[in-house]
Amino acid sequence: xxxxxxxxxxxxxxxxxxxxxxxxxxxxxxxxxxxxxxxxxxxxxxxxxxxxxxxxxxxxxxxxxxxxxxxxxxxxxxxxxxxxxxxxxxxxxxxxxxxxxxxxxxxxxxxxxx
Amino acid sequence: xxxxxxxxxxxxxxxxxxxxxxxxxxxxxxxxxxxxxxxxxxxxxxxxxxxxxxxxxxxxxxxxxxxxxxxxxxxxxxxxxxxxxxxxxxxxxxxxxxxxxxxxxxxxxx
Numbered sequence: 001x002x003x004x005x006x007x008x009x010x011x012x013x014x015x016x017x018x019x020x021x022x023x024x025x026x027x028x029x030x031x032x033x034x035x036x037x038x039x040x041x042x043x044x045x046x047x048x049x050x051x052x053x054x055x056x057x058x059x060x061x062x063x064x065x066x067x068x069x070x071x072x073x074x075x076x077x078x079x080x081x082x083x084x085x086x087x088x089x090x091x092x093x094x095x096x097x098x099x100x101x102x103x104x105x106x107x108x109x110x111x112x113x114x
Numbered sequence: 115x116x117x118x119x120x121x122x123x124x125x126x127x128x129x130x131x132x133x134x135x136x137x138x139x140x141x142x143x144x145x146x147x148x149x150x151x152x153x154x155x156x157x158x159x160x161x162x163x164x165x166x167x168x169x170x171x172x173x174x175x176x177x178x179x180x181x182x183x184x185x186x187x188x189x190x191x192x193x194x195x196x197x198x199x200x201x202x203x204x205x206x207x208x209x210x211x212x213x214x215x216x217x218x219x220x221x222x223x224x
Contacts (some may be wrong), residue, residue, distance in 0.1 A: 107157055
């Protein structure tokens with residue numbers, strides 16, 4: 001089992017609230033990622049990080065922001081949640097020394113904005 | 115056009131059947147390819163890498179055809195536990211990012 005954790009697993013929240021989705025890994029991986037996945041659809045990369053103090057935007061434009069102050073922690077924040085943000089958010093990490101192709105995913109956070 | 119395209123299925127097959135999934139990619143600069151497996155409401159996990167020479171792992175065989183930009187996954191003697199969505203994935207770019215297909219859903223029936 002991969003040592004990557006996400007909290008909360010499920011979140012139902014009202015429009016306009018600020019939310020932070022937590023992701024942490026204990027594998028010491030430098031690269032971390034956030035994906036968004038709607039039911040039955042492909043994963044879309046929304047943010048990634050090469051390491052501490054590095055954050056990059058992914059292929060899918062997102063109103064969320066991320067930070068990487070510690071290697072093991074990569075939280076995602078939505079300043080003002082909207083119904084269009086309803087989706088599953090998956091965090092992942094990889095070891096560049098191993099080629100990056102094996103990404104270890106957390107269990108995901110299912111977000112519903114009402 | 116999507117960078118990685120898959121037949122979404124669903125494929126419903128009886129136990130013991132052989133089933134093949136196909137995937138095409140549009141980015142000829144893609145460096146490597148993989149198959150990931152995603153169970154219902156679970157996270158994706160790496161199943162196997164795909165090489166031009168073919169790659170076999172037990173009942174699973176993956177093949178890459180760069181000339182046709184085509185990737186395949188063959189599952190022999192399918193088991194109930196093989197029921198899942200199979201994601202075709204490409205690795206490309208200097209940033210070495212994974213691009214995921216939308217997945218092919220497989221249900222193995224008793």
